[in-house]
Amino acid sequence: MLAVHFGAGNIGRGFIGNLLFHSGYETVFVDVNAEIVHLLNEKNEYKVVLAEPGQQEDVIKNVRAINSAENPDQVIEAIAKADLVTTAIGPNILPLIAGLVAEGLRNRADQSNRPLNIIACENMIGGSTLLKEKVYEKLTKAEMAQFDDLFGFPDSAVDRIVPNQTNEDKLMVKVEPFYEWVVEETKLVGEKPDIPGITYVQDLVPYIERKLFTVNTGHALAAYFGYYYGEEFINKAMENPQIYELVEGALSESGEFLAKKYGFNAEDHAKYIQKILHRFSNSHIVDEVTRVGRSPIRKLGPNDRLVSPARQYSEVIGQEPVNLLKGVAAAFLYDFQGDEEAVKIQSTIEGIGIDKAIETFTHISSESTLFQTIIEQYKLLKENK
Numbered sequence: 206m207l208a209v210h211f212g213a214g215n216i217g218r219g220f221i222g223n224l225l226f227h228s229g230y231e232t233v234f235v236d237v238n239a240e241i242v243h244l245l246n247e248k249n250e251y252k253v254v255l256a257e258p259g260q261q262e263d264v265i266k267n268v269r270a271i272n273s274a275e276n277p278d279q280v281i282e283a284i285a286k287a288d289l290v291t292t293a294i295g296p297n298i299l300p301l302i303a304g305l306v307a308e309g310l311r312n313r314a315d316q317s318n319r320p321l322n323i324i325a326c327e328n329m330i331g332g333s334t335l336l337k338e339k340v341y342e343k344l345t346k347a348e349m350a351q352f353d354d355l356f357g358f359p360d361s362a363v364d365r366i367v368p369n370q371t372n373e374d375k376l377m378v379k380v381e382p383f384y385e386w387v388v389e390e391t392k393l394v395g396e397k398p399d400i401p402g403i404t405y406v407q408d409l410v411p412y413i414e415r416k417l418f419t420v421n422t423g424h425a426l427a428a429y430f431g432y433y434y435g436e437e438f439i440n441k442a443m444e445n446p447q448i449y450e451l452v453e454g455a456l457s458e459s460g461e462f463l464a465k466k467y468g469f470n471a472e473d474h475a476k477y478i479q480k481i482l483h484r485f486s487n488s489h490i491v492d493e494v495t496r497v498g499r500s501p502i503r504k505l506g507p508n509d510r511l512v513s514p515a516r517q518y519s520e521v522i523g524q525e526p527v528n529l530l531k532g533v534a535a536a537f538l539y540d541f542q543g544d545e546e547a548v549k550i551q552s553t554i555e556g557i558g559i560d561k562a563i564e565t566f567t568h569i570s571s572e573s574t575l576f577q578t579i580i581e582q583y584k585l586l587k588e589n590k
């Protein structure tokens with residue numbers, strides 16, 4: 206069985222590639238990083254190490270790679286032969302691979318009627334759906350009908366903390382032991398991929414919201430407050446009682462609306478939150494606050510991990526969240542010069558003021574009380590910096 210996976214980065218090698226190998230797939234990674242592509246083709250294997258006492262090592266074999274910037278034709282050919290296509294490249298990059306995916310699927314449909322599933326494994330709601338939309342923008346009406354029959358784009362939620370790697374062995378990836386991969390069963394075509402480690406569900410929305418608004422919300426607060434208080438790493442930020450309290454507070458707010466919206470058992474959800482706080486504190490993982498806080502414009506988007514739970518909390522609970530809004534305010538103070546989006550937020554604030562910047566990035570109306578609270582919190586945090 207052949208899997209084509211876009212993105213041979215942290216989650217691609219450390220999580221998806223790992224599970225694919227253990228499920229019997231040969232994996233072809235598609236990437237634009239010439240060094241990683243070269244090394245994968247030279248070694249045809251890499252190590253995954255668990256970030257825990259004992260540091261258990263796993264060797265992932267049967268892998269190779271294609272540089273899509275240099276050899277797009279090879280990617281098109283690989284998609285024609287594939288049994289599964291997956292991605293872990295980042296939400297902002299999905300539109301950029303749509304042309305190549307469309308070409309690959311078109312070429313495949315010319316040769317056979319074999320169905321194929323394309324699963325985006327990104328930290329976002331509706332990643333595969335977005336990729337499908339972008340692919341379909343390249344198609345004729347007739348092709349769309351043909352693709353509807355042949356190709357599935359089930360959405361998915363992936364959870365495993367894989368920090369930036371600083372190992373001498375450039376292919377080796379250190380990962381946390383925990384993982385979860387949930388895939389929407391109803392949008393699959395053909396045979397269900399037999400991958401132990403995937404949980405198939407009928408309705409993905411509760412799972413992706415639970416994950417994005419707990420793991421990623423908490424992580425984002427730890428990152429932005431960690432940065433604010435001058436911490437370099439997430440586990441160190443979690444040692445700061447002020448930050449811990451803010452993160453825990455935000456997760457209990459998102460948990461309150463999630464439990465009410467989806468009927469989650471409150472006790473189980475409280476355990477889920479505690480487990481996540483424990484994962485953030487893992488001393489065997491060196492995870493920079495600037496990695497976890499990366500792309501703050503994306504993270505401040507109306508449907509992402511900060512604004513969506515804050516808005517939904519106020520809608521479902523009928524009150525304003527305290528900690529979630531502090532998290533939004535802290536993201537507006539994130540001025541890391543190595544992050545293009547952070548620089549853009551700061552220059553926007555300078556150019557049009559914080560009020561307009563909040564409206565621009567969060568789409569929260571300036572009439573709302575949420576908006577006023579964010580401004581107040583922003584000013585307080587700025588004064589006390």
Ligand SMILES: NC(=O)C1=CN([C@@H]2O[C@H](COP(=O)(O)OP(=O)(O)OC[C@H]3O[C@@H](n4cnc5c(N)ncnc54)[C@H](O)[C@@H]3O)[C@@H](O)[C@H]2O)C=CC1
Nearest residue numbers: 212213214215216236237238293294295327328365366367
């Ligand atoms: N690192 C983590 O712990 C987790 C990450 N994710 C999600 O997985 C996705 C990837 O994240 P990471 O692996 O951390 O990032 P990463 O930066 O380590 O990996 C992304 C890879 O995509 C490649 N890439 C960039 N443009 C490309 C293109 N046009 N075609 C093919 N490859 C391209 C990059 O060269 C890189 O190797 C993101 O959506 C992230 O939110 C989800 C859960 C956990």
Ligand SMILES: O=P(O)(O)OC[C@H]1O[C@](O)(CO)[C@@H](O)[C@@H]1O
Nearest residue numbers: 328365366367420421424497499
């Ligand atoms: O990958 P993103 O969406 O930029 O955000 C970083 C987040 O992704 C993760 O790496 C994995 O879920 C988390 O560690 C963190 O919340």
